[in-house]
Amino acid sequence: MLTGLSLRFRIFLLFAGVAAASCAVVGAALYFGYTRITDTTPASGFLLAGILSTFGLLAISVSIWLLFDENVAKPVQRLSAAIRTTAHANVDASIDLEEAKYLGDLAPAAHAVAWRLTNDSADTEELVSDATAQLASEREQLALLLTEIPVAIVLVSPAHKIMLYDGQAADILGQVHVPRLSATIFDYFIEEELRAAYDQLIELRTEIAVDVKGARGNLNFQLRLKKLRGMSGYMILIDDATARIAPEAPRPLIYDFEAAQHHFEKEIEERSLRDLNFVVFDTETTGLMPNKDDIVQIGAVRVVNGRIIPGETVDQLVNPGRPIPAASTGVHRITDDMVADAPDPITAISEFHAFAKDSVIVAHNAPFDMAFLHRYGHLSGHAWDHPILDTVLLSAVVFGADQVHTLDALCTRLGIEIPAALRHTALGDAQATAQALCKLLPLLSSHGFNTFGDVIEQTRKHGRLLKDMN
Structure with missing residues (x-):
């Protein structure tokens, strides 16, 4: 019945009810205290009335809080979470209109906003899908091209963090440990040997061939280090025929140029x-x-x-x-x-x-x-x-x-x-x-x-x- 009334009128009725209940509690307490005056002193009667009024008003306050928490605070919290989830996590979060029925038009309005966000997101995804498909196609062609190159490729940032590796490099690095983007390259090759080769590369600014041991010391790798033109960092080419994968096998490119550039002074x-x-x-x-x-x-x-x-x-x-x-x-x-x-x-x-x-x-x-x-x-x-x-x-x-x-x-x-x-x-x-x-x-x-x-x-x-x- 109340759901047919406006939200402002319902709030007015709530406060009117609180006022009426409070007056009733105080009046009843005073009356009960008055009836006790004949058996005790007037001071005792008023004290009793005050105690009863206090407990009665506390009971009203707790009841109102429970009603407000269940019918206002919790629904508002869930509405805000649903809207944030839709807006920021790209999730079509459901909004329970029945749960928020005492919030007036807020729940339907929030539902409309969430619906619009979902549809706008779908429209945006449709617009970028063609471009994404084109990029995926180009990436697949690049991966197929790399399959024909008989060396594994790793791109490393100036801070010696892995920025990119291909499927063949993943196989080779995996002989030492699971390959990881933004991990230091020294987790896979002996640091002293690779740093010496890198210093030589910086000094000579040309391609450097070097034999380097794996980080665990039980494997030897033939590496070529090469400076990258137009970008910071360097390339490691690993010529290891034993780790080559079949031409028909998938050879994914794993990369994140931004993450490898993060500096962690903080x-x-x-x-x-x-x-x-x-x-x-x-x-x-x-x-x-x-x-x-x-x-x-x-x-x-x-x-x-x-x-x-x-x-x-x-x-x-x-x-x-x-x-x-x-x-x-x-x-x-x-x-x-x-x-x-x-x-x-x-x-x-x-x-x-x-x-x-x-x-x-x-x-x-x-x-x-x-x-x-x-x-x-x-x-x-x-x-x-x-x-x-x-x-x-x-x-x-x-x-x-x-x-x-x-x-x-x-x-x-x-x-x-x-x-x-x-x-x-x-x-x-x-x-x-x-x-x-x-x-x-x-x-x-x-x-x-x-x-x-x-x-x-x-x-x-x-x-x-x-x-x-x-």
């Missing part, structure tokens, strides 16, 4: 979110007790410059050295036979430590997964002192602490679909968490939280959520 708290490299990971385990159970799988992806980098992943089964309980297998579908030849937890965690170097660690309910890393890191001598973000807390910052913050609920709000076959696999859940992170980053910026320090300050307000989950 403390981590002062750095922009877009300047950070993230490693988003998940684990599957033998159980839910980090102090007693063991890891059976690690999955991780890298997010650089706000996007997931294809191919830069970890998908590693782990042999826990003990039988996997049937109840756990029922969740993640990993059996004892599957991990029989897999590395032990200490080896797997050590490899993952190298993959996560110089990155912010991200996980959903991070304390659980990080407990395993700290435990094995203590045994292997690797300190897990990386900065950490938890998507549970990021979800609370963006959508409010009163929402459900499971991975499934977060993905539903952000329009992310987790294929059933990948749910409760380490890499599948890490991919979903990484997609959520990529959508949460612009939402955090839209709230004015632009630096890592800003975000950490906000997440600390919701730390209780993790205590309740664990």
Whole structure:
């Protein structure tokens, strides 16, 4: 019935009701106090009336607050979150008109704005699709052309950060470790030897041929260093016939020229979110007790410059050295036979430590997964002192602490679909968490939280959520 009235008139009725109820409570309290005067003193009667009035007015205030919180504050918070999600995360967020029925025309107006934003975004995507298709076609042709070149190519910034590598270079670098954009090239080749060749290249300004050992010292590589014309940095050509891929095999180009140029003189708290490299990971385990159970799988992806980098992943089964309980297998579908030849937890965690170097660690309910890393890191001598973000807390910052913050609920709000076959696999859940992170980053910026320090300050307000989950 009230929904047919204007919002202003409903607010008037609310305050009129509060005034009437308050007068009724005070009047009733005074009357009751007056009736007690004959049995006690007048002062006692007025004192009793005052006490009853106080409790009555408190009850009215609490009732009004509960009504306002449920019918105004929460709907407004969810409306604002839906509009921000539509505007900044490119998600068609649903608006529950029934939930916001007491907000007058606000919910329908917000729905109209969200609908317009969605349609405008669709129109914009259609306009740029042709250009994107053209760029993709040119990139594919370039990749096919590179396939015919019998060397692997890596472009490196003046700060010795990887800006680009092709599929063949990925195979070669992968003999040392998983290739990573914006990682230092010295993670793959002995620093002293490569720096000496680079200094010679700068001095002679010509192509330099050099033999360099891999960073682990067990492999030798024939490299040619070449200065880049028209741009800073240099090119590394690796002639390694053993790592060549078949001409018909895919040879993707992985690059991000902007991310490799970032300089990190600032403390981590002062750095922009877009300047950070993230490693988003998940684990599957033998159980839910980090102090007693063991890891059976690690999955991780890298997010650089706000996007997931294809191919830069970890998908590693782990042999826990003990039988996997049937109840756990029922969740993640990993059996004892599957991990029989897999590395032990200490080896797997050590490899993952190298993959996560110089990155912010991200996980959903991070304390659980990080407990395993700290435990094995203590045994292997690797300190897990990386900065950490938890998507549970990021979800609370963006959508409010009163929402459900499971991975499934977060993905539903952000329009992310987790294929059933990948749910409760380490890499599948890490991919979903990484997609959520990529959508949460612009939402955090839209709230004015632009630096890592800003975000950490906000997440600390919701730390209780993790205590309740664990």
